[in-house]
Amino acid sequence: MPNIAIPFDNTYARDLPGFYAACQPERAPTPALLYFNHELAEELRLGLAGHDAPALAAMFSGNALPAGAMPIAQAYAGHQFGSFSPQLGDGRALLIGEVIDRYGRRRDIALKGSGRTPFSRRGDGKAAVGPMLREVLVGEAMHALGIPTTRALAVVASGAPVRRETLLPGAILTRIAASHLRVGTFEYFAAHGTTAMVRQLADYAIARHDPDLVDSPQRYADFLRAVAERQAALLAQWMHAGFIHGVMNTDNMGIPGETIDYGPCAFMEAYDPRTVFSSIDAGGRYAYAAQPDIARWNLARLAEALLPLIDTSEGRAIEAASEVLDAFPERYHQHWLAGLRAKLGLGGELQEEADAALGESWLDLLHAQGVDYTLAWRRLADAATGNEAPLRALFAAPQGLERWLERWRARCAAADAAMTHDGPPAELRAQRMRRVNPWLIARNQRVEEALEAAERGELAPFEQLLAALRRPYDEDPALARYAEPASDAFMADFRTYCGT
Numbered sequence: 001m002p003n004i005a006i007p008f009d010n011t012y013a014r015d016l017p018g019f020y021a022a023c024q025p026e027r028a029p030t031p032a033l034l035y036f037n038h039e040l041a042e043e044l045r046l047g048l049a050g051h052d053a054p055a056l057a058a059m060f061s062g063n064a065l066p067a068g069a070m071p072i073a074q075a076y077a078g079h080q081f082g083s084f085s086p087q088l089g090d091g092r093a094l095l096i097g098e099v100i101d102r103y104g105r106r107r108d109i110a111l112k113g114s115g116r117t118p119f120s121r122r123g124d125g126k127a128a129v130g131p132m133l134r135e136v137l138v139g140e141a142m143h144a145l146g147i148p149t150t151r152a153l154a155v156v157a158s159g160a161p162v163r164r165e166t167l168l169p170g171a172i173l174t175r176i177a178a179s180h181l182r183v184g185t186f187e188y189f190a191a192h193g194t195t196a197m198v199r200q201l202a203d204y205a206i207a208r209h210d211p212d213l214v215d216s217p218q219r220y221a222d223f224l225r226a227v228a229e230r231q232a233a234l235l236a237q238w239m240h241a242g243f244i245h246g247v248m249n250t251d252n253m254g255i256p257g258e259t260i261d262y263g264p265c266a267f268m269e270a271y272d273p274r275t276v277f278s279s280i281d282a283g284g285r286y287a288y289a290a291q292p293d294i295a296r297w298n299l300a301r302l303a304e305a306l307l308p309l310i311d312t313s314e315g316r317a318i319e320a321a322s323e324v325l326d327a328f329p330e331r332y333h334q335h336w337l338a339g340l341r342a343k344l345g346l347g348g349e350l351q352e353e354a355d356a357a358l359g360e361s362w363l364d365l366l367h368a369q370g371v372d373y374t375l376a377w378r379r380l381a382d383a384a385t386g387n388e389a390p391l392r393a394l395f396a397a398p399q400g401l402e403r404w405l406e407r408w409r410a411r412c413a414a415a416d417a418a419m420t421h422d423g424p425p426a427e428l429r430a431q432r433m434r435r436v437n438p439w440l441i442a443r444n445q446r447v448e449e450a451l452e453a454a455e456r457g458e459l460a461p462f463e464q465l466l467a468a469l470r471r472p473y474d475e476d477p478a479l480a481r482y483a484e485p486a487s488d489a490f491m492a493d494f495r496t497y498c499g500t
């Protein structure tokens, strides 16, 4: 019996019949709460303070859904590794409802791993403890870095095993998202539905994510542009953090511009633009450096689905959509450049080509010597105050670094001189740089260790790592082992799996 009420307002279920299948979660035999984010629950105004762990476990396993929940599996399609899968949908996820958070934002609450749905195909609808806690660690690390992302509210161990290569403990994750609308949602209704359905979906998405476009005469082209703009900004943030999503299929690209679907993702350590971690991405389609181009490719699939709405003349629709897609690389570049200048500590006047070239040659240097990406940026902030030894220690052959540092210092001095007031002193530059160049990322070796312990029932390493990841910009000697690069031996074999 549901005994707890959450103030749901389920617009997707109410306004879009025919876009989902109503479906109940499977019963978890012995639900046990592994993780719960009370702060996020308060942000969402769920009114759950005072409920104990067993009550929360019952609720977020799906066993005792709160009153007002309307569990549905959403329909979507998607291009996976370049080829179209017309029938995906929530095979192991259920949207249970929407709430308005403390800031007035509508947020989805969804279960992942709650059992089979009409979209499960041959899957079991389940998820395992390790990959769900991994989603918590990486997602919360992204959030702490200021990168838009879906977030984990809860992880509940189900008490039932899931069969993968071996038997693993099962779990249900509760995922919070600005919405679960994906590029693939549009592709599904463009492939199976009618233009009227695609329009209904687009109107829903516009009202929810781009309400200022509702009255625009060319709102569907504008909507495409707004989605593209969010992706351009998001991708620039991923690239600056060294984040590799791993499966940028169109069903994993969200309309709200949040990072979604933490499967075989990971943070790069030694800088190499061709880095791939995913065990299923042998061809390197979703390698680090490929991500901005893949985002544009995915947006082209969204554009195709929207074409009949953009203009009744196909020629004119293609022209309007192409304009957005053609502008994407430059939009991305502008976001990337702004982020790059902040990471380099450059204030003052923008020197577009010179600053981009300075950043590119820095990255070339890191690549040539396989330097740890995160630590190099962080130690560059120290170098701003003249403390260059920690940076030099990262380089096997420091000559190239010396030449580059000279260019950088000259550019910093020029940027300072160009400012109307006195240039910021070195310490101020270093502080600004430390606010954008994290000391801590979710390092793969530490994540794997924490998850292995959790699978044995020992949650302390997971909790300690999570606490550290929540403060990525604070250098704390007590947490030094989380900041260390993994050994070469670990990275040589490191692969991430899809988390299914």
Ligand code: AMP
Residues within 6 Å of the ligand: 088, 089, 090, 091, 092, 093, 119, 120, 121, 122, 123, 124, 125, 126, 127, 247, 251, 252, 261, 263, 498, 500
């Ligand atoms: P993902 O790789 O998590 O983005 O999932 C791709 C598609 O496969 C989505 O339609 C998922 O719902 C579905 N899927 C993934 N794992 C499972 C599973 N264990 N059971 C059923 N469907 C799944």
Ligand code: MG
Residues within 6 Å of the ligand: 251, 252, 261
């Ligand atoms: Mg997915």
